[in-house]
Amino acid sequence: MAGTFVDPHAAASATTEPGAVVRPVPTAESLRRAAHAVDGRYREELAHLVGIDSGSHDADGVGRVAEWAAATLAADGFDVETVPTPERDGRRYGPVVIARRRGAGTARVVLFAHMDTVFPAGTAAERPFRVDEGIASGPGVCDDIAGIAAGLAAARVLDRLGYDGYGELVLALTPDEEVGSPASREILAEVVGGADAALCLECARENGDLVGARKGVADVLVSIRGRAAHSGVEPERGINAAIEAARLLLDVQALSGGAPGLTVNVGKVASGSRANIVPEQAELHVEVRATALVDLVGTLDAIDERARNPFVDGARIEVTRLDVCPPLERTATDDLASLAREVGDRLGLAFDVAATGGASDANFVAALGVPTLDGLGPVGGGDHGVDEWLDLASVPDRVALLAGLVAAIAEAPAPE
Known part of the structure; x- marks a missing residue:
């Protein structure tokens, strides 16, 4: 037109x-x-x-x-x-x-x-x-x-x-x-x-x-799975999902500002159930906003790539794109x-x-x-x-x- x-x-x-x-x-x-x-x-x-x-x-x-x-x-x-x-x-x-x-x-x-x-x-x-x-x-x-x-x-x-x-x-x-x-x-x-x-x-x-x-918005859920263990008796048998979540949080948050108008916010973090149990699960709730579709998609792909390479041996990471608004x-x-x-x-x-x-x-x-x-x-x-x-x-x-x-x-x- x-x-x-x-x-x-x-x-x-x-x-x-x-x-x-x-x-x-x-x-x-x-x-x-x-x-x-x-x-x-x-x-x-x-x-x-x-x-x-x-x-x-x-x-x-x-x-x-x-x-x-x-x-x-x-x-x-x-x-x-x-x-x-x-x-x-x-x-x-x-x-x-x-x-x-x-x-x-x-x-x-x-x-x-x-x-x-x-x-x-x-x-x-x-x-x-x-x-x-x-x-x-x-x-x-x-x-x-x-x-x-x-x-x-x-x-x-x-x-x-x-x-x-x-x-x-x-x-x-x-x-x-x-x-x-x-x-x-x-x-x-x-x-x-x-x-x-x-x-x-x-x-x-x-x-x-x-x-x-208007910026595009993506809501992302990152789920981390480890293995529970007694933190005093045999912590070495555990796979600490909280540690992976902490490392992952910093890596994902570092993507913010990678392009003009691009923001990444890890808005919610949850992990574990008790202090004496090596946490077997953790979650990050992430929001990505971008002015250009190429930057939005590129950032989501970068989160996926990081999930394929966990820091903690044995940890498994699953990324779910809950909603993506271009x-x-x-x-x-x-x-x-x-x-x-x-x-x-x-x-x-x-x-x-x-x-x-x-x-x-x-x-x-x-x-x-x-x-x-x-x-x-x-x-x-x-x-x-x-x-x-x-x-x-x-x-x-x-x-x-x-x-x-x-x-x-x-x-x-x-x-x-």
Whole structure:
């Protein structure tokens, strides 16, 4: 996907075939007006959704959000499908809501957000939605309830302006992003496959920046097996798993910093049962984060190689990659970032496109080869904390930006 935001005056003067229908391309002023017109409904929906407990492992709570979203999108003219997710490790998760609207153009644009929060049941009552001097607060208000409401509002902006220049506009809402999307990842991959652009509705950074890069993350379990023995009577018959774990910890931790942005953290260490027994087992829980896929894979391979060469004679080491989330790299976001800046310039919005260490569903989507951009929700912060907040004054501008970017993608010339 490449191209520039089409000037409506240039579009109107362009040569067209006799009888051809010229679609109105939203102007910056029309986008702003329409975004302000739907802002009241945005706030009502934000307050309603924040009032629903929807922790990742609260399948019923997430289901209530999904039921509301499906009904609302259907009322807005979308074709809606609610797809159940499979159990993962004995846990139930909520469904994925997929809403589609056909247009008159060719570009397929997917907006995606997540319905789950990190907060347990009861939090919505303990910390209800509130607004204080234009700042909204409440569980999940920024991450990612604001993004869900922004996707609906942007679609309404385009509808109010009579714009349908996309081939298909898709909204996908997932139930388990906060725990790594174990149940929805394959469903989302199917939805975004072959899309011309995928726009992630996580909120913008606190300074208004979009997100053009996220680190990849791998969770690794290293299990060490030795042999137990009495530490006083015959310690020489033992194979000390704790010693191997200690050596291994230092070797693995030393991989951190081996490439720009690469971090390795041995976050949990466990070994043995009693002081008078040579420990027969130990475990290391390791997290690896990297800005480039080649560095993430290379570090995981280095851990595997070290495991094949134990320091303690007789020790056996097994490495299990519990989860691997690829990075969101600039190569997947640069074209859309340039297009977003052009739309922002027309709207009078100044922002940069930042990199962050946290992962989102945008990581998985970009890894499929789909042009992706993140951070397209309103401005907020304090994610996962009691002080989570959303700047309500930013909402109309960010909804206008999102709607304008959808139109810009749809109007961009097809790559040669």
